[in-house]
Amino acid sequence: MTKALVSVKFQTKFPTKPRQVARALAILWWTQGAAIAAALCIVLLSPMPVAGTLFMVMPALFGLALGCLLLAAVAECRNWARILFLITSIFGCVSTALDLVLGEQPISLITGFVVALDIAMIYGLILLFGKQSNAWFRSAGKFEEQPANELKSGNWIRxxxxxxxxxxxxxxxxxxxxxxxxxxxxxxxxTTDAYPRIPGPVAGAFLRFAPYDPNGATWTGQPLFRAACAGYGLVGTNRANSILTIRTLAAKGVDVNAPEDGYTALHHAVLSFPDDGSPELIRTLLELGANPALPIVDPQRRWNGLNAIEFARALDEKTPHKRDPIIALLSGSAN
Known part of the structure; x- marks a missing residue:
């Protein structure tokens, strides 16, 4: 009796994996590991900044992490994990095929490597859904009830x-x-929907609370405050969030009169006003301390030495209905 209890206590949860399943899992684990290594190599070898490249491959890395979790469940004879892994793999292979057919993915060594991984993964899936594999997964139900050390389904939920x-x-x-x-x-x-994978509230909270330098520059060298002002009039920009960002940078101590190539943010706002048609950006900059009396420093242009008011007059002499409200706004601030 004792001998029987001991044998039950140490009985394995599931029958031994058939060779077909073991081979399928080995191939699929290899494809996941190779894909993760390839993604990291792209990050390290890309001429783009690491942050930008990492952001591009992040969805792929998370997909691979999900794949690893599902494979771990498959190795414990979880049929639901096998089905989910099949579904996610089909989506990945179809996406690669569409990119190649539509020409969105240029032919290169990286493309060939991705295709090779997809082929290996398809072969692994064929083995995983083969006759021996199906019999192994069907037999799992006979071993679900174990008196000791059994992994319950609730554990998988946790x-x-x-x-x-x-x-x-x-x-x-x-x-x-x-x-x-x-x-x-x-x-x-x-301020835009250019990065749909990044939650807007997270980005807004970072801009407001994080300890970064508001007078710093982007990786292209453009001052951060100038980039915030330049985006205000662009199509697809949330203008309310754009103004909020500009005010946030000012509250963090940005120099609103700092020039870029001889032009302040106010000069650029005056230049873009006839196109965007809203005085809100100019009004905001003036409220934050922008000085309309500062001259432009650009010896190559005819408006070199003009202040913001003179610049507004020189820009659009033929359309005073666009020019005059801004001149009045700038003049009122100067007085």
């Missing part, structure tokens, strides 16, 4: 929740790392 939480924390950590490397990414994410 594992999934913990993994999801860890992925969210990792995701936010990577986003913050990118923001600190180049705060203009947060600026763009908060």
């Amino acid at each position: 594992r999934g929740l913990i993994t999801a939480l860890a992925l969210v924390v990792l995701w936010l950590g990577m986003i913050l790392a990118i923001f600190f490397h180049d705060p203009s990414v947060a600026l763009i994410a908060f």
Whole structure:
């Protein structure tokens, strides 16, 4: 009797994996690892800043992390994980095929490597859904009830929740790392929909509370404050968020009169006013301390030495209905 109980206690949860399943898992684990290594190589070898490249490959890395979690469940004879892994793999292969057919993905060594990984993954999936594999997964139900040391389904739910939480924390950590490397990414994410994978409130909270240099520059060399002002009149910009960002940078101590190539942010706002048609940016800059009396320093242009009021007069002499309200606004501030 004791001998029987001991044998039950140490009985394995599931029957031994058939060779077909073991081979399929080995191939699929290899493809996941190779894909992760390739993504990291792209980040390290790309001529773009690490933050920007990392942001591009982040969705792929999270997809691979999900794939690893599913494979771990497949190795424990979880049929639901096998089905989910098949579905996610189909989406990935179809996406690669569409990129190649539509010409959105240029033919290169990287493309060939991705295609080779997809082919290997398809072969692994064929093995995973082969005759021996199907029999192994069907036999799992006979071994679900174990008197000791059995992994209950609730444990997998907890594992999934913990993994999801860890992925969210990792995701936010990577986003913050990118923001600190180049705060203009947060600026763009908060004021436009150019980065749909970055939550706007996260970007806005970073701009407001994070300890970055408001007088710093983007990775292209453009002053951060100038980038915030330049985005105001662009199509697709949330102007309310744009103004809020400009005020936030000013509250953090940005120099609103700092010139870029001889022009202040106010000069650029005057230049763009006839196109965007809103005085809100100019009014905001004046409220934040922009000086309309500062001259332009650009010896190559005819308006070299003109202040903001003179610049407004010189720009649009043929359309006074556009020019005059801005001149009045600037003159009122100067007085």
